[in-house]
Amino acid sequence: MDLTRLRLLVELERLGTMAAVSETTGMGTSAVSKHFAVLEQEAGAQLLAPDGRRVRLTPAGHRLARHAVDILARVEAARAELAGGGEPVGRVELVTFVSVAAPIVLPAVRRLQDEHPGIEVRLIEHEPDEALELLQSGAADLGLVYDYSLVPRRFPDTLTLRPIGTEPLLLSQPSGAPATSRIMTRRRLLGLAEASWIANSRGSDEDELVRRMCAGAGFAPRIRHRIDNLEIVEEVVAAGMGVGVMPKLAAVTRRGVVHSPLGELGGTRRISLAGSTGGWAWRPIALLARYLWEAARGVLDDTAQTPPVPDGGPAAPPAGPYGGAGPLGEG
Template structure:
């Protein structure tokens, strides 16, 4: 139904005559009558009934006028929100991954709730591949995704990235061999050629990173364990059953029996981005959530000095 016709119906209910509606809208009486006749056909019921030389609303007409007033009010509220008038309001379905939730996302959402109580955030936990699928399918509004600098991620058409930060990578080993905080070298890594490696079961990028890193030291790793829970990874490492690669956020807090050795250039860094559908960034609630996450990440992550998706650090269109 056309908004102009609904507005005329609301005015007729308020003013009572076609002439009065014509005066306040600047539309001729004949044009008003024709618009309302079209609205009747669209509604499929009689909206007007003769009343002497005038017309009156039928019960269906009065009911539609009530709906129309609500519809027009919502449209005006939406226009005001899109124009930046008034506080942002709406629900954001935010997809995050486990190591970002506690140190970054929760503090950010606490501040957001204080600043913008009209924004409701629903958290969903997934790895990047699933996050991108949810965004493309319209089942989520905003997502946190990551990639390894040695294994760049292909970003689908229609998705926009905005940089959040980066973090170094560590090798988690049993402390039985003695503590080692010095950055890993290829010679020391080569000593782990016979070790059992731990990787997750939710994506191939970690496997590829481990293989590339070990290949630079001259061997092919044996990936023996598939574990997704970070706490379980640390427990397996502490028991001496394997070694695993962990980003900084996942390596904190430190677990007794586990030593985290910096991998430096052997593994590169993990880069973290906010992702959304390209056209969604204009929505103020989404921008407010993204802004809070970036601010919270500043004290936790390193800046993304070189971003392959964007030379100037700006939002990237895909």
Template sequence: MDLTRLRLLVELERLGTMGAVAETTGMGTSAVSKHFAVLEREAGVALLVPDGRRVRLTPAGHRLAEHAADILARVETARTEMAGTGEAVGRVDLVTFTSVASPIVLPALAGLRDNHPGIEVRLIEHEPDDALELLQSGSADMGLVYEYSLVPRHFPATLALQQIGTEPLLLSHPSSARASSRAMTPQRLRAFSGEWWIANSRGSDEDELVQRMCAAAGFTPRIRHRIDNLEVVERVVAAGWGVGVMPKLAAVTRRGVTHAPLGALGGMRRVSLVSRTGSWAWRPIRLVADYLRSAARGVLDNDDTAVSSSPGSRV
């Protein structure tokens, strides 16, 4: 049904006569009458009946006028939201990964809730590969994903990417009398060529990162353990059963574990906001992104100086 005709119906209920509707809207009386005739055909029921020299609404006409008033109010609310002049309202499904949840996502959502209570955020935890699938299928509206500078990720053209920071990578290895937290060099990394290495069970980016990093130091890593949970990785390291790569945000002080910066050998982990191309125009998504970027300042680094390979495509 045409919004103009619904608006005329609401005005007729309010004003009572065709003449008053024509005067208020600036239309001729015959034009108003033709609009009502079309509206009756669209509704499939009689909306008006003669009442002397005037017309009056039928019960169906009154009921449709109630619906019309609600529809027009919702349309106006939607226009106001899209224009950014009213309170932002809506649900944003945010898919994120574990290590940024506490230091970035939760503080961001706390501030968002205080200042924009009309925005509801639903959290979904997934690693980047699954997160990108959810975004492309429409099962999530926005994602926080990561990629390694040594292993750039390909992002589909259907998604738009905004990098919010980087974090260094560390070698997590068992503490000992000879353990050092100094930055790794190829020579120092070769000292771990005889150790068992820890990778994840998905065998994707992290595997490639470990392989490339160790190749640069002149050896092939012996990957024995495949563990996704980074806390469990640290416990395995503390037990002396292996070594692994740890992003700075996930590294915690733990007895029996030493963290050594990998520097240029390991590159860095880039953290980015991702959404479907065109979705950034919706105000709730823009606001969620603003709060996430703000929370990331001071937690993530802003430079990308350690990157030695070209990044994946960006929008």
């Protein structure tokens, strides 16, 4: 039903006459009458009945007028929310990966819900490849995804990427390896040419990362294990059964394991927010994106200098050298 006609119906119930509605709205009486005729067709019920030289609302007309008051109020509330007025309300489906959940996602969501209790955030845990599918299908509204600087990819054109920061990569080795404070050199990496390397079970960009990194040191890695769970990766390393690349956020102090910074040999893991191009203007998404960026500033390196959506308004243009970079799986 047309909102203009619903407003006319509300005014008729309030003012009582067609002439008064015409005077208040600035429409001619004939135009008002035609609007009511169309509204009756849309409603499939008689809304007005003759009453001498005037008209009165039928019971169906009164009932629709009451519904119209509620409908119009909701429309105005929605417009105010989208325009930045009023308290934001809505549900955001956020898809994220494991290693940013505790240091970034949970603090951001807790703060958002404390300060804006009308926003509900539902968390979905997935690796970036699956996250992209959810975002493109509309099953998720906002996603935290990552890629590697050594293996850049492009996102689908239907999504917009907002970089928020980077983290270094470490080489996870059994204890007895050189001190963790020493940045890995090509010579030291070459010493692992015969090691058993660990990658994820998807055989995706992480394989390519390991191959490019090792190629820079002059050898092809022997990938012997494929494990997705990073805690299990560390257990395998602690057992002396292999070595693997570990993002800094996922690395924990563990008996039997040492972590050596890979520096330029491994590049960085770049973490970004991804969402549909038209979705960033919705205030619940804009606010959640800003809170995630603020939480990341104390955790990630090279964090973006400006929030992904400034002041909860329209999205900023893609920033950084990898605005079109795409997703990888977290092995």
